[in-house]
Amino acid sequence: ACSRKNTRKAALHPLWQSPLTIPGGTRQSPINIQWRDSVYDPFLKPLKISYDPTTCLHIWNNGYSFLVEFDDSADRSTIVGGPLENKYRLKQFHFHWGAINDWGSEHTVDSKFYPAELHLVHWNAVEYPSFEEAVMEGNGLAVIGVFLKLGARHEGLQTLVDALPAVRHKDTVIEFDDFDPSCLIPSCPDYWTYAGSLTTPPLTESVTWIIKKKPIEVDEDQLEAFRTLLFTSDGEEERRMVDNFRPLQPLMNRTVRSSFR
Numbered sequence: 001a002c003s004r005k006n007t008r009k010a011a012l013h014p015l016w017q018s019p020l021t022i023p024g025g026t027r028q029s030p031i032n033i034q035w036r037d038s039v040y041d042p043f044l045k046p047l048k049i050s051y052d053p054t055t056c057l058h059i060w061n062n063g064y065s066f067l068v069e070f071d072d073s074a075d076r077s078t079i080v081g082g083p084l085e086n087k088y089r090l091k092q093f094h095f096h097w098g099a100i101n102d103w104g105s106e107h108t109v110d111s112k113f114y115p116a117e118l119h120l121v122h123w124n125a126v127e128y129p130s131f132e133e134a135v136m137e138g139n140g141l142a143v144i145g146v147f148l149k150l151g152a153r154h155e156g157l158q159t160l161v162d163a164l165p166a167v168r169h170k171d172t173v174i175e176f177d178d179f180d181p182s183c184l185i186p187s188c189p190d191y192w193t194y195a196g197s198l199t200t201p202p203l204t205e206s207v208t209w210i211i212k213k214k215p216i217e218v219d220e221d222q223l224e225a226f227r228t229l230l231f232t233s234d235g236e237e238e239r240r241m242v243d244n245f246r247p248l249q250p251l252m253n254r255t256v257r258s259s260f261r
């Protein structure tokens with residue numbers, strides 16, 4: 001066997017032009033969730049989700065994904081319970097998806113990719129004064145992950161899809177109001193939870209992940225609509241916004257807990 005020098009260098013990911021691995025990272029995301037290795041925790045509470053649709057502000061293309069941002073100046077759209085010790089405020093939600101339906105999600109279940117994944121990002125406003133500070137703390141963020149699978153058209157998602165042509169280019173934004181993102185969360189209460197990180201820069205290890213076991217169904221046209229977005233600004237050579245998911249990260253010394261048997 002050839003003896004290759006151990007030239008471990010942080011690979012640069014084309015999407016982020018920053019180190020793909022965090023030096024000394026012990027709780028990076030995303031991960032593969034091996035269903036049979038997850039541990040049922042009877043002390044996990046049901047997750048309580050209370051969103052106020054009037055806190056919805058705008059949709060913008062930030063060059064990584066499209067984000068729907070919320071007014072987080074008060075406890076109006078919050079989650080509490082589940083694995084969380086505090087109440088967390090909704091800041092934004094966004095998606096990750098692939099160029100084709102065979103991949104696109106960030107997390108996998110038993111090494112299976114879904115065509116897309118929704119992330120609802122919340123921050124611990126009980127213990128920290130702002131989102132930016134919470135991003136730097138071990139218990140600062142809570143992200144609900146929901147898998148998208150190919151199936152029936154999702155009426156709630158369609159209002160979002162109809163707005164996408166207006167944010168086709170990076171750094172475009174449109175007003176978007178009266179949207180309740182709980183319509184994108186499956187009613188089945190089952191979830192996995194583990195300690196992880198942001199999957200985009202600054203990749204800080206500040207996220208309590210809550211991954212719903214049940215996916216939502218969306219149809220082909222809705223997934224194709226995501227793929228019409230661009231990473232690039234108006235006037236630049238067009239690059240389609242696809243495959244905006246981070247590679248799987250090592251589980252290291254972590255256990256994934258399940259809220260269900």
Ligand SMILES: NS(=O)(=O)c1c(F)c(F)c(-n2cc(CC3CCCCC3)nn2)c(F)c1F
Pocket residue numbers: 094119120121131132135141143197198199200201202207
């Ligand atoms: N995939 S993920 O892990 O759910 C995920 C997240 F959890 C995030 F918080 C962000 N995030 C990044 C910033 C910039 C801030 C700019 C100021 C300093 C803090 C970061 N805003 N939100 C994000 F982009 C993302 F993809």
Ligand SMILES: [Zn+2]
Pocket residue numbers: 094095096119199
């Ligand atoms: Zn995300």
